Amino acid sequence: MAKKIGVFDTEQQAITAIEQLEQAGFVKSELKVLAKDSYHSRRVEAESNVHVDELSELEDMPDRQGLGSLGMAAASGFGGAGVNAVYGITGYGSAPYIAGGYPFAAAMLLGDDEHSDTLQALGLDGDEVKLCSDALQSGSLIVIVETDESKSLFDKDGGPDLSRLGAAEAVFRACSASSIADGA
DSSP: OEEEEEEESSHHHHHHHHHHHHHTTOOGGGEEEEESSHHHHHHHHHHHOOOEEEHHHHHTOSSOTTOTTHHHHHHTTTTSHHHHHHHTOOSTTSOTTTTTSHHHHHHHHHOTTTTHHHHHHTTOOHHHHHHHHHHHHTTOEEEEEEESOOGGGTOOTTOOOOSHHHHHHHHHHHTTOSEEEEOO
8 A cells, every 4th residue: 555644733734634635535444544643533533433543542552453663662661561560550641640640650761762663553654654753743643644555556656646546636735734755
């Protein structure tokens, strides 16, 4: 699958981008929206009727079903027993004095790439993981468009990008995305 990734600094920018993508013919199954936590996702879900994957929720899932490499993150103590043992925390949000609960404690323990397993489990790789992790940490929202379309069919030397992903990029630009990246 080919994808286009847009980073938005505000909920309104992400909502407008989702609306314009739908008007351009994209369906909800082609859109993936990521946010740091429920504080950053509530409005987007309410106004766009598109599900937002919350990083903190995904990392806090006890069973990790269907998320591939997240099981490895759990085994390493990420957001699980290892952090609980260190801080004596019994559940998410039970210790608000630790920056909102243990996902943030896990971030302090694991360094800069603490979300890479979660983002890789969502289908991102390499530079995409770095871009999205940094953006999510700063409170930005990520809108990803995934299509089966092969961009190479539309590549012409110096010509306009007429692909659906080109249309997605145009929407991202019109909605003031702070960063736009091509996916694998």
